[in-house]
Amino acid sequence: MGPIMMDVLGTSLTEEDKELLSHPLIGGLILFTRNFQSPEQLTELVQNIRTAAKKPLLIAVDHEGGRVQRFRDGFSTIPAMGKLIDYAEQDIKKAQQFAKQSGALMALEVQAVGIDISFAPVLDINGISEVIGQRSFHRQPEIVTPLAQSFIEGMHSVGMKATGKHFPGHGSVQADSHVDLPIDNRSLAEITCQDLIPFQQLIASNNVDALMPAHVIYPDVDNKSVGFSRIWLQDILRNQLKFNGVIFSDDLSMEAAGSIGGYVERSEAAQEAGCDMLLLCNNRQALINVIDNARLIHNVASEKRIAQMLKTSDFSWQAMQQQPMWQELSQRNQQLLMREK
Numbered sequence: 001m002g003p004i005m006m007d008v009l010g011t012s013l014t015e016e017d018k019e020l021l022s023h024p025l026i027g028g029l030i031l032f033t034r035n036f037q038s039p040e041q042l043t044e045l046v047q048n049i050r051t052a053a054k055k056p057l058l059i060a061v062d063h064e065g066g067r068v069q070r071f072r073d074g075f076s077t078i079p080a081m082g083k084l085i086d087y088a089e090q091d092i093k094k095a096q097q098f099a100k101q102s103g104a105l106m107a108l109e110v111q112a113v114g115i116d117i118s119f120a121p122v123l124d125i126n127g128i129s130e131v132i133g134q135r136s137f138h139r140q141p142e143i144v145t146p147l148a149q150s151f152i153e154g155m156h157s158v159g160m161k162a163t164g165k166h167f168p169g170h171g172s173v174q175a176d177s178h179v180d181l182p183i184d185n186r187s188l189a190e191i192t193c194q195d196l197i198p199f200q201q202l203i204a205s206n207n208v209d210a211l212m213p214a215h216v217i218y219p220d221v222d223n224k225s226v227g228f229s230r231i232w233l234q235d236i237l238r239n240q241l242k243f244n245g246v247i248f249s250d251d252l253s254m255e256a257a258g259s260i261g262g263y264v265e266r267s268e269a270a271q272e273a274g275c276d277m278l279l280l281c282n283n284r285q286a287l288i289n290v291i292d293n294a295r296l297i298h299n300v301a302s303e304k305r306i307a308q309m310l311k312t313s314d315f316s317w318q319a320m321q322q323q324p325m326w327q328e329l330s331q332r333n334q335q336l337l338m339r340e341k
Contacts, residue, residue, distance in 0.1 A: 061117075
């Protein structure tokens with residue numbers, strides 16, 4: 001499985017999409033709202049993507065709940081994770097139940113259209129970051145961990161692997177890395193006893209299958225943002241924290257990635273730092289440039305890790321709707337959303 005995760009523009013495939021999908025460097029594809037019309041259309045698109053790829057392909061989406069939910073019409077509305085503790089009236093055990101059912105429902109529906117993973121959950125602390133906010137379970141790490149763990153249990157219970165983001169924590173910087181390059185001037189010691197805690201605990205308990213680094217620079221640790229930093233990805237994440245799952249780069253076309261140079265430089269630097277899979281989205285020219293010019297290697301260890309993220313369940317949208325489990329989760333979710341009113 002190649003090291004690049006690409007995207008497509010529409011609700012069906014063009015000839016160029018098909019050609020790119022079959023390229024040996026392409027190992028994954030991420031879907032967005034623009035690719036979605038209905039569960040039926042999406043199922044067909046995903047099948048066509050797999051056919052065009054002519055090889056195992058990891059298909060992903062950002063479907064966390066709250067404002068980051070790419071598919072709406074026909075899909076259950078998954079609540080924002082930051083609201084679960086309020087819905088539970090601060091009762092953590094109850095909030096964990098809500099988190100588990102949200103994780104299971106989200107994962108069932110995403111897999112039912114043929115997608116392998118949703119990039120979830122967010123393990124960031126709800127601090128001053130405007131781009132994180134209610135995407136985070138809580139502002140205290142000791143509440144984030146149990147809620148995230150329950151959400152992951154829900155995902156795992158229906159066969160989906162979990163991706164924690166944005167390592168080592170994006171919640172304590174104001175700037176949005178989609179349009180800016182955030183710099184977090186805190187010491188490693190401060191980060192370790194705050195933002196890093198949920199990551200550390202979930203890695204230690206072997207609960208998180210993949211991680212996505214933050215496009216943030218922590219000058220106390222390295223002058224490169226995390227996804228391009230061997231210190232963060234090798235020394236800290238692999239060696240100290242003993243993480244052996246997949247490392248996905250965050251989207252290399254985000255503004256914050258520009259500090260490294262052009263797309264070829266970014267891709268090579270991210271792979272060299274230790275990213276297993278490189279996300280190149282929303283810029284087709286850049287994707288083609290990287291495929292043609294970047295010196296990327298087929299890393300056998302990376303390919304094995306990525307292959308473990310593929311879904312093992314196989315059921316259609318119609319079959320899912322007949323499942324008592326889905327019916328119960330869907331009903332509980334509707335009751336949960338009623339608490340909003």
